[in-house]
Amino acid sequence: MKQTAFPLVLIVVGVLWLLVATDLAPATSTLIALALAGVGVTQLVLEGFNKNTVVAGPMWMLSGGLVYAVMHRLIGLSVAGAIATITLGLLMLLARLPAVPEPPRPGPDLRKAPRDEPADGR
Template identity: 45%
Template sequence: MKDAALPVVLIVLGAAWLLNSLDWLPEIHWLWILGLAGAGIAILALDGITKSSVVAGPLLILAGMLSFFRQYYGLGWRFIVPILLIAAGIFMLVARSPAIPESRTLTRRFQDRGPHG
């Protein structure tokens, strides 16, 4: 299922681009916003909860939301950058939890072989 990440991201970007080209979306750069958020959702959906996806997925979703707020409400970089830094730190601390697996592939391989190889 992990190999499906690129096709899903391409579908989301293509759909957003098409809707924008048809002028069915407001004058906000939806392609960028949906691309960021869609990539974050795709990472979480396809990779599951792992140490890397728990950081990358939510961070991309947050970046998409902040991009919307920048374009629609004029949120400045002086707020966006610190928010992203704080969020990245929080997500990295969450990823350090022993309850979150390193990756699904490594977990499966370890379980298949057993603890002694």
């Protein structure tokens, strides 16, 4: 997957660029807002509900919404910053609740087998 990620990113960026250049896509700020919100949703879907994602996922989604609101002049930047700060604090308190599970610990990397040491110590 690592080898195909960069070409796929280039293709997606190129397609988005083409759509924006030909006025077939929404404004760049709208695309950025959608991408930020998409990162939050993706994080919650892929990693599940735990102490990390209960903060990070909603903050990504809120960031997308705030970018959209500021860029379309629905709210000011100062108001967006205040909303983000309050929300981050509330989510951090929520993450401390005992009902929110701990994130899974990373297991041993099974792809890397331990090297066999020679008997003479070299």
